[in-house]
Amino acid sequence: MIIHVVQPGETIHSISEYYKIPVDRLILENGITNPVNLAIGQTIIIVQPEILYTVRPGDTLNSIAKQHNVSPMELLRNNPYLSDRKFLYTGETIVINYQTNRTSTINTGGYAFPYIDKSVLIKTLPFLTYLTIFNYRASIEGEIIARADDTELIQLAKTYGVAPMLFVSTITEEGIASHEVNYEILNNPSLQDRLIDHALQTLKRKGYYGINIYVEDITFDNINRVADYLKKASAIFHAEGFRIVITVTPITDYDTPYVSFGKFDYAKLSDYVDGIIFASYDWARIYNYPNSVFPVNVLRELLDYVASIIPKEKIILGITTQGYDWTLPYVPGATAASVMSNNKAVQIAAENDLPIQFNDAAQSPYFYYKDRDGSMHVIWFKDAISFNARAGLAEEYNLQGLSIWTIMRFDVQMLFIINTQYYIEKLMESVMKQGCRPVARPKC
Template identity: 65%
Template structure:
C-alpha cells in the first residue's frame, strides 16, 4: 500500500500544501494522476493518505476531497485508507480531541487508522504515546460514528526521551525504540515504572550533564492492553508503525491473537475469529 503525506524532510507537516491540495482541483488532478501511475508501476493495491489537523473548519473540504478521489481510485480497483491523528490540544486538563464528524470521511474510504504517532510529539507535554485511557475515550465516540469494521487502531514501536523540567514549546523529545529503552534501563540498572491508566512503562534517568530525563515507551503489557481493545470494540484490527523496527514482544502478542492479512492489507493485522 502506497503512503502519501505532506510531511517535509524535517518531519513536520506542510500546512500550506495541505490547503492547496484541498482547494485546488488541478493540483488534485496531478496528485491523482501521478499516484495512480505509481500504484500501477509498483503493483500496489491501494493508497494510505495521512490527513493531519482535521477541524470543524476543514472537515467538509476534506470530505469533498475524499469523495472525489475515492471514486477514481475505486473505479481503478484500488483500496483507499486514511490515517488521522485525532488529538487537537494539550493543556492543563490533559490531552483533548474534538468530537468531529468522522462518519463524513468514513463514507468514502475502506478504512480509517487512528494514529498514535503524534500523541507525544517532539515538542509536547511528556506523556505516553496514545495512552489507553484516551484510546478508550476516543473509541467510545468513534464506534458510534464510524462502522467498526473500518476502524484500525494505530500502534507504534517507538517511544520518547524528554528532558525535564518540561518547557512548553521548547522541550524537545528524542525518539527511542522500545527495544532500546528496555535495554538502556537494564544496562543502567534504572527501575522501570508503569502508568496503569495509560498502560505504558516509563523511567527517569540523569545524563552525564546532570540533566533529568523521562522515557516513555511500550512493552508487552502495553501491546496486550491495546490488542484487547480490538476485540472489545470489534474493530478491524491494528496498524503498526513501523514494522521496520522489530519488537519481539509486539509480534509475540500479534501472532498469538491475530491473523495477518497479507493479500488485502499488507502491514495490517486483524483479530482472530
C-alpha cells in the same frame, strides 16, 4: 499467555525454571538484550509451545509446514529468527504451534521508509497484511514526489503475500507537514485532479495494491471539503480496483498532562474509504508534554466516540512502537524528546539499577534517571503489557485491524503478542521462495 513482570532478585534462569521454558527460547521470543542483568519491572511473555518439532535431514520449511498442516508463513511467525537464515539445522527445535486461544482474524499494517534494513523487513512481513511505504510527498503543483526507489520493497512485500500501499502526504524530509500545500489541495479542484491522476499512474506503474492518504489539519470548518476531495478520489481509485484508506491524527492537545482529541464528524469521510487509521504518529522529534503516546484511557475515549458514528469494521487502530526520552525540566515548545527503542529504555533502567514504574491508566511504563552530566530525564515507552492492552482493543471493539508506526525496528514482543492473539489476514498469495530453506544445500 502470561506476562511476567520481573521482581527483585529474579534472573532469567530462575524465570526459566519456574515456567519450564528454556532460557534461550525466553530470550528469542522476547527479544531480550539484557539477559544477565534484568531490570525490575521488565516484562517477559510466557507462552507454552503446543507442538515442537526437531529438524531432520532433508527437511525444508515447506515440508515441515505440509507435514503439520500449517503454512510456511505461520512457521516464520512462530520462529521469526528463521527469516535471517538460509538453512535449517539438523537437530534444532522449532515451534509449530503455541498454546493460544485465537478466535479473531484482523488485518495488520506497518509503515516503513524505503531505507528500512531488509533483514528487519523480511522478519516483519509474515506478520503483516499491508505494508505502507512512506515515500511520496504531494507538491503544490499537484505532483507526488518520490524520496527513493521503492521497487524492491514492493516486490518483497508481494513475495510474502503482503499488499503494498502507497502513502501520500505533504510531510517534508524534516518530518513537518506543509499546511500551505494541504490548504491548496483542499481548496483547488484542479490541483486535486492532477494529484489524483499522478497517484493513479504511480499505483499502476509501481504495482501497488492501494493508497493510504494522510489527511492533515482536519477542522470543523474544512471537514466538508475533505469529504468532497475523498469522494472524488475514491470514485476514481475504486473504479480502477484500488483500496483507499486514510490516516488521521485525532490528538489535538499534547501540551498538558491531559491529552485530548477533536470530536470531528468522521462519518462524513467513512463512506468513501475502506478504512480510517486513527493514529498519533510523531513524524519527527516531538515537543509534547512528557507522557505516554496515545495512552489507553484516551484510546478508549476515542474508540467509544468513533465507533458510535462510523462502522467498526472501518476503524483501524494505530499503535506506536517507540520510546521517548525527555530532558527535564520540560519547557513547552522547546524541550524535544528523542526517540529510542523499547529495548534501549529497558537497558537504561537495568544499567542504572532503576525499577521501571507503570501508569495503569495509560497502560505504559516509565522511569526517571540521571545522565552522566547529572541532568534528569524521564522515559515513557512500551512493554508487553502496553502492547497487550492496545492489541486487545481490536477484538474488544471489533475493529478492522491494527496499524504499526513504525516497523523500522523489529519489536519481538509486540509481534509475539499480535501473533498469539489473532489470526493475521493475508490478501495476496505468497510467492515466498524462502519457504524451501533446506537443511543441507539450498534446493527443494
